Amino acid sequence: MTESTTSTIANKSDLERKQIRRERISLVLKDKTFLVGAFILSFWIILAIFGSIIAPHGAGDQDFNFVSHSPTSKFFFGTDANGRDVFSRVILGTRLIVVMAFSATILGTVLGTSLGLATGYFKGKFDMIVMRLVEAISAIPVLIIALLAIAALEGRSPTLTVIVIGFVFTPNIGRTVRAAVLGESELEYVAAARLRTERTRHILFREILPNVLPPIIVEFTVRLGYAIFAIATLSFLGAGVEYGSPNWGSQIAENWGNIYSNVWWPTAFPALAIASLAVSINLISDSLLEIFEL
Amino acid sequence: MSTTPTLEFRDLEVAYTVRGIDREVVRKVSFSIAPGEAYGLVGESGCGKSTAAFAAMRYLPRNGKITGGSILFEGQDIVGMSAGEINKLRQSAISMVYQNPATALNPTIRIGEQVAEVFELQGFSKSEALAKVEEALVKVQIADPTKVMRRYAHQLSGGMAQRVVIAMALASNPRLLVMDEPTTGLDATVEAEVLDLVRKLRKESGTAVLFISHNLGVIRHMCDRVGVLYAGALVEQGATEDLFSNPSHPYTVGLLRCIPRGGLHKNTDRLDTIPGTPPALGTHFSGCVFADRCALVEDKCRTTQPEMVSVGQSHVARCFHTNTAGSMPRAIDTVTVSVSQNPNRATTGTRLLDVDHLSKAFTQDGNAVHVVNDVSLQVGVGETLGLVGESGAGKTTIAKLILGLYGSDSGSHVVLDGKDLAGTLNKRDVKDVGAMQIVFQNPDQALNRRHSVTRIVGRAVQKLRGLSADASTDRAHELLSGMRVEATLHSARPVQLSGGLKQRVAISRAFAGAPQLVVCDEPTSALDVSVQATILNLLVDLQKQDGTSFIFISHDLGVVRYISDKIAVLYLGRVVEFGESNRVFQGPHHPYTEALLSSVPNIDGSIRKRIPLTGVIPSPSNPPTGCVLHPRCPRMAGSGVEHLCSSVEPALTEVEPGHFMRCHIPLDQLRTVQI
Numbered sequence: 013m014t015e016s017t018t019s020t021i022a023n024k025s026d027l028e029r030k031q032i033r034r035e036r037i038s039l040v041l042k043d044k045t046f047l048v049g050a051f052i053l054s055f056w057i058i059l060a061i062f063g064s065i066i067a068p069h070g071a072g073d074q075d076f077n078f079v080s081h082s083p084t085s086k087f088f089f090g091t092d093a094n095g096r097d098v099f100s101r102v103i104l105g106t107r108l109i110v111v112m113a114f115s116a117t118i119l120g121t122v123l124g125t126s127l128g129l130a131t132g133y134f135k136g137k138f139d140m141i142v143m144r145l146v147e148a149i150s151a152i153p154v155l156i157i158a159l160l161a162i163a164a165l166e167g168r169s170p171t172l173t174v175i176v177i178g179f180v181f182t183p184n185i186g187r188t189v190r191a192a193v194l195g196e197s198e199l200e201y202v203a204a205a206r207l208r209t210e211r212t213r214h215i216l217f218r219e220i221l222p223n224v225l226p227p228i229i230v231e232f233t234v235r236l237g238y239a240i241f242a243i244a245t246l247s248f249l250g251a252g253v254e255y256g257s258p259n260w261g262s263q264i265a266e267n268w269g270n271i272y273s274n275v276w277w278p279t280a281f282p283a284l285a286i287a288s289l290a291v292s293i294n295l296i297s298d299s300l301l302e303i304f305e306l
Numbered sequence: 307m308s309t310t311p312t313l314e315f316r317d318l319e320v321a322y323t324v325r326g327i328d329r330e331v332v333r334k335v336s337f338s339i340a341p342g343e344a345y346g347l348v349g350e351s352g353c354g355k356s357t358a359a360f361a362a363m364r365y366l367p368r369n370g371k372i373t374g375g376s377i378l379f380e381g382q383d384i385v386g387m388s389a390g391e392i393n394k395l396r397q398s399a400i401s402m403v404y405q406n407p408a409t410a411l412n413p414t415i416r417i418g419e420q421v422a423e424v425f426e427l428q429g430f431s432k433s434e435a436l437a438k439v440e441e442a443l444v445k446v447q448i449a450d451p452t453k454v455m456r457r458y459a460h461q462l463s464g465g466m467a468q469r470v471v472i473a474m475a476l477a478s479n480p481r482l483l484v485m486d487e488p489t490t491g492l493d494a495t496v497e498a499e500v501l502d503l504v505r506k507l508r509k510e511s512g513t514a515v516l517f518i519s520h521n522l523g524v525i526r527h528m529c530d531r532v533g534v535l536y537a538g539a540l541v542e543q544g545a546t547e548d549l550f551s552n553p554s555h556p557y558t559v560g561l562l563r564c565i566p567r568g569g570l571h572k573n574t575d576r577l578d579t580i581p582g583t584p585p586a587l588g589t590h591f592s593g594c595v596f597a598d599r600c601a602l603v604e605d606k607c608r609t610t611q612p613e614m615v616s617v618g619q620s621h622v623a624r625c626f627h628t629n630t631a632g633s634m635p636r637a638i639d640t641v642t643v644s645v646s647q648n649p650n651r652a653t654t655g656t657r658l659l660d661v662d663h664l665s666k667a668f669t670q671d672g673n674a675v676h677v678v679n680d681v682s683l684q685v686g687v688g689e690t691l692g693l694v695g696e697s698g699a700g701k702t703t704i705a706k707l708i709l710g711l712y713g714s715d716s717g718s719h720v721v722l723d724g725k726d727l728a729g730t731l732n733k734r735d736v737k738d739v740g741a742m743q744i745v746f747q748n749p750d751q752a753l754n755r756r757h758s759v760t761r762i763v764g765r766a767v768q769k770l771r772g773l774s775a776d777a778s779t780d781r782a783h784e785l786l787s788g789m790r791v792e793a794t795l796h797s798a799r800p801v802q803l804s805g806g807l808k809q810r811v812a813i814s815r816a817f818a819g820a821p822q823l824v825v826c827d828e829p830t831s832a833l834d835v836s837v838q839a840t841i842l843n844l845l846v847d848l849q850k851q852d853g854t855s856f857i858f859i860s861h862d863l864g865v866v867r868y869i870s871d872k873i874a875v876l877y878l879g880r881v882v883e884f885g886e887s888n889r890v891f892q893g894p895h896h897p898y899t900e901a902l903l904s905s906v907p908n909i910d911g912s913i914r915k916r917i918p919l920t921g922v923i924p925s926p927s928n929p930p931t932g933c934v935l936h937p938r939c940p941r942m943a944g945s946g947v948e949h950l951c952s953s954v955e956p957a958l959t960e961v962e963p964g965h966f967m968r969c970h971i972p973l974d975q976l977r978t979v980q981i
Contacts, residue, residue, distance in 0.1 A: 200752040203711050204815065207743060208769040209736050222756035 049295030056289050059103055060110040067100035071258040080275045090277035092267055098278050102285050104258040112174050113239040119178030121232050128189025129216045133197050146183035154180050162251045170253050177242055181235050188231045192224040226304040233297030240290045260286050310381045311338035312482050312514035319374035320357050329588020331357050333539040344515040346529030350834040354538035355518045359486045363402055364392050401475035405487040407467035411459035418455025424477040442473040463922050465496035486518045493696040495919045498905035523907035534558050537585050537595040544621030554623040556600045556631045564839035566868035572846045578636045580836035583804055601634045602627045658855050659685040660721040666714050675927040677703050679879045688853040692870030700879035701859045705825045740770035740819025747828035749808035753800040760796045763814045770819030785814045806837035823855045863906050875899045878934045885965035894977040896967050897941035945971045
């Protein structure tokens with residue numbers, strides 16, 4: 013009584029399994045968009061970690077022989093009006109913005125995912141009320157909320173900025189996750205989990221969450237790009253970070269007036285840094301979108 | 307002097323480019339369709355049926371291409387035709403009817419305008435076209451064409467939408483009509499109506515038809531000649547009667563043996579299966595395509611491709627063993643599991659589940675919609691209760707109410723083994739939850755695609771048996787191996803398994819808590835017939851070993867008849883007939899059951915007089931007064947109780963011992979009219 017030649021099926025499936033994994037990896041590695049984005053991003057991450065070793069000068073080191081000096085062999089990116097090395101200050105500014113952006117986005121993603129899981133699974137009145145609130149918040153521009161919150165809390169610490177941006181991102185991420193959960197919770201594996209007396213928490217985080225990870229990952233990268241801009245803008249406006257610290261936004265704010273006297277380098281290089289970091293993240297999120305076929 | 311065939315495939319080869327490699331999906335297929343002839347292509351999923359159909363329209367998916375051979379339409383090769391010429395043919399001579407009418411119609415354009423487009427393309431003015439549409443809709447038996455023309459696609463029932471699609475296909479008076487599974491998504495009674503219509507139209511217009519279906523019964527009723535496809539190759543071809551009565555290729559023989567035909571029952575017959583699985587897309591064969599699964603395989607089958615051999619008048623098969631194929635050994639013993647092995651046999655038949663006055667109303671736009679109405683059922687130990695009825699009859703809802711996935715309305719009772727269970731799942735204790743489990747229709751949705759097979763089953767064991775994680779993993783492996791899921795597959799994800807294996811995993815999970823009752827909700831309707839047979843055999847074995855009871859939901863009456871001891875026929879959330887399986891199938895039947903049974907295209911080819919159900923299933927939000935069937939009842943007229951039918955809802959009464967019916971017409975009267 014041989015109902016199926018199972019050994020051949022097993023071999024085939026084993027092969028297929030390896031093939032699928034290989035294909036997915038090669039899909040990512042073949043995607044030029046992803047590779048370029050990942051290359052630029054890892055460049056900035058390395059600078060964020062090892063910046064203090066790499067930078068030739070300290071952030072506050074002043075050389076009054078070189079004030080607003082154009083790029084030279086000693087100061088690759090020139091110096092600012094205070095005689096500080098723009099090159100070193102760009103490198104040293106990396107850590108703060110990278111750490112802040114990642115923390116804020118992680119916070120927003122965790123909160124948003126929880127919100128999305130809850131509203132998408134329980135539906136009903138709870139969902140309706142929360143979603144109306146979310147819509148109301150989404151109608152106000154992110155930066156204005158952040159500025160208002162920071163002003164109201166009279167804080168200029170990076171921690172506060174991270175928390176504010178994290179909260180501001182929550183509704184958007186929540187909405188994306190909710191949409192995915194709505195479809196997912198109708199699937200029968202959820203009913204099957206209920207039929208073995210699983211608790212709701214288990215169903216949400218162990219059953220549904222793994223299946224909605226792709227949209228969450230993409231949303232994370234999109235928000236990370238926004239976070240870079242939001243943090244840079246806030247520090248440009250003087251909110252969000254301590255004054256005088258080597259961060260890209262403040263550097264632009266301090267130096268942009270000098271563009272008119274043709275001292276463009278203290279503004280241009282931090283601006284380029286912001287742009288390249290944000291673009292690299294967007295490239296990654298674009299390619300992930302395509303790979304996950306969302 | 308032979309006439310030019312309407313369509314002729316000559317050694318056609320089609321390949322799909324997948325991940326940069328050309329994979330053969332149609333292998334040197336040759337057949338021809340004479341004018342006015344209906345030719346059926348049959349085979350399991352992935353064997354190239356639809357690809358052949360699309361090729362006939364020169365309408366292959368973007369990665370598909372014709373790599374060899376030719377397609378002749380009335381003697382003209384269409385493979386080399388320009389896009390313009392092909393379009394002209396599609397406008398005037400070849401039409402197609404797709405499987406899913408809901409997606410074949412544009413949801414944003416009114417039906418009238420949509421059908422009119424076809425006539426406008428032929429050069430009619432807008433007003434002429436609209437007049438023609440009305441005519442065309444009358445031709446496909448749409449009673450109120452002007453009303454239908456104003457509607458949008460989503461406002462039509464499935465059967466109505468498919469009629470509209472057929473009207474559009476026939477609008478150009480095509481000389482060839484390609485129908486790709488035209489009734490697969492439809493209910494049995496609607497399917498029967500659409501098939502009747504196609505047959506009638508074909509008789510009138512003399513159009514040649516290429517009919518694609520996986521359903522052998524439908525093919526048998528619709529086609530003059532049949533071709534059997536396997537792995538993209540035509541393995542047998544012949545006149546319908548000839549091929550069905552004298553199948554000569556082992557694959558055809560196997561297919562016909564897998565099907566639970568009328569009369570077979572689990573207690574006396576075991577279904578045969580075709581061992582193994584169909585080959586992957588684009589597999590290369592040096593010998594016969596079927597060699598790996600064939601019971602008659604010899605060395606030469608693996609090395610030499612057999613030629614088409616004549617086995618009768620215009621009946622050919624591509625096999626070395628055409629003489630012995632019909633009597634080839636079965637893959638499965640006919641002997642059923644011995645009854646004496648069953649430890650629970652003594653208790654078989656004693657009452658296990660009692661469903662009393664089960665009702666459920668959902669709220670929709672503030673109105674209560676009674677989806678399930680006063681349903682009472684009983685299931686004995688080791689018994690199978692079959693639930694049948696058309697979509698929307700409430701089959702799945704009843705199952706979910708019994709399981710507690712939905713809370714039932716007050717007054718409902720679900721009594722398991724003498725214990726009145728709470729209405730909802732979270733109020734039941736673990737033991738009772740584990741005692742009733744379900745196997746869902748679609749294993750892709752029922753198994754979490756992120757979890758391994760071991761985890762899916764192990765977790766259920768852990769929760770329902772209260773075992774430690776390690777112990778439940780061990781038990782899960784035992785269970786899975788018992789269901790013939792090989793150990794090498796235990797760490798796999800569901801996506802890596804075939805449909806049949808996925809369903810075995812789902813069955814393992816359902817049996818994790820040693821259940822007394824398992825609901826099987828269309829467990830085989832997503833599977834090919836050969837896989838269906840192995841799953842049905844597995845379920846029957848499990849029942850015989852453990853004395854498990856089943857509630858078996860299916861729209862396939864052959865399957866239900868094979869596996870069930872008792873049958874409940876549902877209509878609009880009500881049980882209209884309930885009794886021993888034999889009683890219900892042999893009659894006298896409830897008029898609805900009678901209509902349902904008569905609509906199944908019989909694979910044995912016996913012609914049954916069709917008892918049509920007129921009109922559409924009423925909405926449960928606004929059920930008819932009196933007997934809910936009365937507006938459609940085939941037996942009400944002339945019964946002498948019409949006044950009762952339209953005013954008083956009949957109760958479910960025991961018309962003979964163990965046979966319940968919800969009908970005003972006396973049983974003897976039904977017996978006389980139903981001969």
